[in-house]
Amino acid sequence: xxxxxxxxxxxxxxxxxxxxxxxxxxxxxxxxxxxxxxxxxxxxxxxxxxxxxxxxxxxxxxxxxxxxxxxxxxxxxxxxxxxxxxxxxxxxxxxxxxxxxxxxxxxxxxxxxxxxxxxxxxxxxxxxxxxxxxxxxxxxxxxxxxxxxxxxxxxxxxxxxxxxxxxxxxxxxxxxxxxxxxxxxxxxxxxxxxxxxxxxxxxxxxxxxxxxxxxxxxxxxxxxxxxxxxxxxxxxxxxxxxxxxxxxxxxxxxxxxxxxxxxxxxxxxxxxxxxxxxxxxxxxxxxxxxxxxxxxxxxxxxxxxxxxxxxxxxxxxxxxxxxxxxxxxxxxxxxxxxxxxxxxxxxxxxxxxxxxxxxxxxxxxxxxxxxxxxxxxxxxxxxxxxxxxxxxxxxxxxxxxxxxxxxxxxxxxxxxxxxxxxxxxxxxxxxxxxx
Amino acid sequence: xxxxxxxxxxxxxxxxxxxxxxxxxxxxxxxxxxxxxxxxxxxxxxxxxxxxxxxxxxxxxxxxxxxxxxxxxxxxxxxxxxxxxxxxxxxxxxxxxxxxxxxxxxxxxxxxxxxxxxxxxxxxxxxxxxx
Numbered sequence: 001x002x003x004x005x006x007x008x009x010x011x012x013x014x015x016x017x018x019x020x021x022x023x024x025x026x027x028x029x030x031x032x033x034x035x036x037x038x039x040x041x042x043x044x045x046x047x048x049x050x051x052x053x054x055x056x057x058x059x060x061x062x063x064x065x066x067x068x069x070x071x072x073x074x075x076x077x078x079x080x081x082x083x084x085x086x087x088x089x090x091x092x093x094x095x096x097x098x099x100x101x102x103x104x105x106x107x108x109x110x111x112x113x114x115x116x117x118x119x120x121x122x123x124x125x126x127x128x129x130x131x132x133x134x135x136x137x138x139x140x141x142x143x144x145x146x147x148x149x150x151x152x153x154x155x156x157x158x159x160x161x162x163x164x165x166x167x168x169x170x171x172x173x174x175x176x177x178x179x180x181x182x183x184x185x186x187x188x189x190x191x192x193x194x195x196x197x198x199x200x201x202x203x204x205x206x207x208x209x210x211x212x213x214x215x216x217x218x219x220x221x222x223x224x225x226x227x228x229x230x231x232x233x234x235x236x237x238x239x240x241x242x243x244x245x246x247x248x249x250x251x252x253x254x255x256x257x258x259x260x261x262x263x264x265x266x267x268x269x270x271x272x273x274x275x276x277x278x279x280x281x282x283x284x285x286x287x288x289x290x291x292x293x294x295x296x297x298x299x300x301x302x303x304x305x306x307x308x309x310x311x312x313x314x315x316x317x318x319x320x321x322x323x324x325x326x327x328x329x330x331x332x333x334x335x336x337x338x339x340x341x342x343x344x345x346x347x348x349x350x351x352x353x354x355x356x357x358x359x360x361x362x363x364x365x366x367x368x369x370x371x372x373x374x375x376x377x378x379x380x381x382x383x384x385x386x387x388x389x390x391x392x393x394x395x396x397x398x399x400x401x402x403x404x405x406x407x408x409x410x411x412x413x414x415x416x417x418x419x420x421x422x423x424x425x426x427x428x429x430x431x432x433x434x435x
Numbered sequence: 436x437x438x439x440x441x442x443x444x445x446x447x448x449x450x451x452x453x454x455x456x457x458x459x460x461x462x463x464x465x466x467x468x469x470x471x472x473x474x475x476x477x478x479x480x481x482x483x484x485x486x487x488x489x490x491x492x493x494x495x496x497x498x499x500x501x502x503x504x505x506x507x508x509x510x511x512x513x514x515x516x517x518x519x520x521x522x523x524x525x526x527x528x529x530x531x532x533x534x535x536x537x538x539x540x541x542x543x544x545x546x547x548x549x550x551x552x553x554x555x556x557x558x559x560x561x562x563x564x565x566x
Contacts, residue, residue, distance in 0.1 A: 196500065378446050378502050385444035385506040385544070386532065387474040387481045413479050415448050416500045 002127060003153045008262035009118050013310065013318040016261045021054050023290040024265065028052045031296055034080040037073055038298065055265050055288065058299055059276045064286070065300045067100065070241070075101040081294050091139040092240045102141070102240045103294040109148065111291050115246035115260055116149020122251050122258065122317070123234040124209055125179050127154030132172055134182035134190070135214065136423075137161040141244025142214050146181040149246060155179070162186060162423040165193045173199060176206040184217040184225060184233075185426040188357055191228035192417075202230040211236050213245055215426060216304075216325045216343040220350020224357055235324060241300055242287055248322055256309050256321030263291045266320065267299070268308045271329050279310045284329055285322060303329040305341075333363055333429060335370045338407040342428045345374055348404045354382045354393050358419045364432040372409040374401060380416035439552075440510045440565060441489040442542065445482045446502040449475050457482060457501065464495045469566045470542050472535025483535065485510070485542055485566055507548060510540040512561035517541060520560045527554035537566045 008019065029049040031038035042048070045061040052058060070078065079086070088104040104112070125131065131150040135142030143161055150157045158175055160168050162182070168190065171177070180187065187210060194201055201207065207229055213236035222233045237257050238245035247264060248257035259266045265288040268277045277283045285302040307323040327341030334340075342361060349355050356377040364371045376397060384390065390413060397411045420427070447453045454473075461468065470485040486492045489505060496503035511520045513536075520541075524531065529551040532544045540563050545551040555562055 196498070380497060380500050380502050382446060382502045383504040385442065385481065385483060385504060387476060390446065390479065390481065391476060413446070413448075415446060415453070415479075416502050418448065 003117055003121055005118055005121060006114065006262075009260065009317070009319070011262065011318065013312075013320070016319065019262055020265050020290060024055060024288065025049070025052065027288070027290060027296055027298070031080055031298065035078055035296075037069065037078055055267065055299075059267070062274045063299055064274065065297050067241075067301070067303070070100045071098045074098050076103060078295055078297075079103060080296055081105055086294055089139075090141045090144075090240050090244065099139075100240065102244075104243075105293040107293050108243065111263065112145060112243040112246060113148035113152040115243065115263060116145050117152035118260070119236055119246050119249035120146075120149055120153050120155070120179070120211065122249050122315075123211060123236075124232070124252060125150075125153060125155060125211075129153075129155040129178045129209070130158065130176055130206075131155045131179040131181060132158040132160050132168075132175075132177040134160050134162055134168060134180060134186060135245075141238070141240045142181075142183075145238065145244035145246055146211065150179075150181075165190060165423075166197060169194050169197060169199055172207070173204055178206050179209045179211065180207050180229070180231065181211040181236075183214045183422075183426070184212040184221055185215060186423055187212055187225045187229060187233075188221070189421050189423070191225065194229075201228065205230070207231040210234065211249075213237055216327055216331070216341075216346075218343060218347040218350050219324075220347055221357060224350060237322065237325065239302060239304075241297055241302075242289055243292065247287070251313060251315040251317060253313055253315050255313065256323045258313065258317050258319040258321050261319045264289060266308060266322065268306070269301075271301075271303075271305075277308075279308045279320070282307045282326070305329060331429070333361065333372075333431065335363060335372045335405075335407050338405065340372070340405050340407060344404050345401065345409075345428075348400045349376055349397070352393075352397060352400065354379055355397070356380070356416055358421075359428065360419050361429045362432065363429070370433065372405075372407060373412060374409045375412045375414050375419060377414045377416060377419050382416075439507045439548065440485055440542070440563065442506050442508040442544070443484050443486060443489055443492050443496070443503055444506065445484075445496060447480060447482055449478050449480050454482065457496070460495055460499045460501070461486065461492060464491055466492045466495070470535060470537030470540075472533070472542070474533065483533070483542075485537065506544065509543045509545060509548070509551060509555070510537065510563040510566050511543055511555065512540050512563055514539075514561060519558055520555060523554045523558035523560060524551055527551065529554060539563070540566050542566075 086103045090102045091099040137143030210233040234250040237248040248259040267286045268283040271284040305326045309321045356379040358377040360375040362373040467487045530546045534543045
């Protein structure tokens with residue numbers, strides 16, 4: 001049977017907001033009773049479940065949940081159900097400390113699958129598709145999230161996971177995969193290995209849609225992936241704290257990502273003051289999970305920087321959109337007092353010809369001053385026999401970076417494949433100041 | 436085109452072992468280097484070479500993911516010295532963009548090939564078809 005969007009996915013904005021208030025009131029009541037952490041936290045700000053009619057009541061109190069709250073309650077201190085109702089565990093990478101443990105009930109797993117199925121459907125996939133999932137499978141939510149979503153859609157799934165890229169390409173070719181799901185940096189790597197293997201994506205592969213996420217990427221990278229893999233690339237958003245992937249997706253218009261607001265309340269705040277911002281203003285995204293049973297989160301600070309857009313979208317969906325993620329508050333590098341995001345560097349590099357799109361940012365100290373160095377890979381297709389052309393290229397990158405970042409960066413040209421490749425999330429920044 | 440030798444140039448980082456890596460790739464396909472020059476600035480440079488089988492060299496290097504490309508150059512015989520040749524090019528208003536030597540010739544990249552060939556021919560300078 002063909003998959004159909006559920007009625008709540010097709011609601012008018014006013015209906016969505018009504019549903020959100022209803023779900024929020026029930027949620028607050030539930031966590032007040034079931035989660036000691038939230039019970040205490042609500043009491044501390046002087047709120048009882050009866051006081052919370054809408055998210056504004058929480059905004060006034062600057063009521064937030066942050067990653068450290070999850071760490072402090074490691075591993076499962078925030079459960080809102082009994083342990084026996086939990087059927088699945090996932091965990092975030094935990095590069096900066098304890099991993100963050102996420103728990104799911106059977107109902108959570110089903111809702112999560114439905115969210116991913118509708119993301120795929122809204123991006124243009126159907127049960128006719130062969131979906132190759134090249135996100136990591138395991139504790140990371142990317143692989144299993146899209147996997148269950150594609151199955152729910154009724155598509156054929158190739159659970160390729162990450163790695164073994166040559167085999168990945170062979171499967172893609174032989175099984176005629178039409179949809180590829182992975183990180184944008186892995187998509188670029190797949191394109192590179194395909195070329196080395198003599199596989200021409202336009203001629204030898206059947207891909208027509210890519211669902212890429214789990215790291216910030218730019219319009220230039222989109223263009224490059226689309227050219228190199230001959231497909232239409234859509235951005236998908238999510239994080240393990242919010243089920244995983246499937247929180248938001250670019251529709252056919254590809255002008256922002258629709259957040260499924262029948263499952264989440266999304267807000268934008270000023271990351272410094274915690275004040276709620278208006279639609280159209282840039283700030284940190286904050287999410288409340290309305291339907292998660294096992295581990296609901298109230299006003300969770302995502303640390304992702306974006307803009308919220310509530311204007312209707314021409315695709316017909318009225319779920320508000322977030323604009324492409326500009327970076328993370330914790331990806332932000334302060335160089336001589338100026339905030340620099342890797343995504344800004346990526347955006348600049350992606351519009352200059354002769355570069356491969358891979359880069360590394362190195363921050364170091366030169367005496368009392370911060371020094372920013374960007375190592376960029378020259379494309380293997382780069383054509384010139386003149387040293388002066390390379391110097392011009394280097395200069396051009398330096399000038400454009402300076403313009404975009406408002407801080408000077410030294411540029412180092414690196415040979416094709418000279419930078420380390422990643423199969424999951426790319427390690428773009430090396431900060432030597434901390435050592 | 437008669438009188439034109441093909442050159443392969445490769446972008447390499449300026450650090451130990453990179454030239455060896457390049458030569459290993461060529462050696463693997465039994466390609467012989469007949470002339471070579473390096474232009475470098477700081478952390479990177481361009482290696483320019485004339486090899487015995489340039490098409491294969493280009494293919495092999497690109498397969499090895501090296502930023503390699505080809506260009507036409509002139510191989511001016513060293514038999515008669517270089518004064519006659521450089522004078523002819525200078526008088527014809529041809530600029531030499533870069534040059535390096537082989538055993539029997541100087542490899543020259545000019546900004547106007549057709550004009551350079553004509554000037555050299557008129558001055559009776561020997562331009563080699565291969566080295």
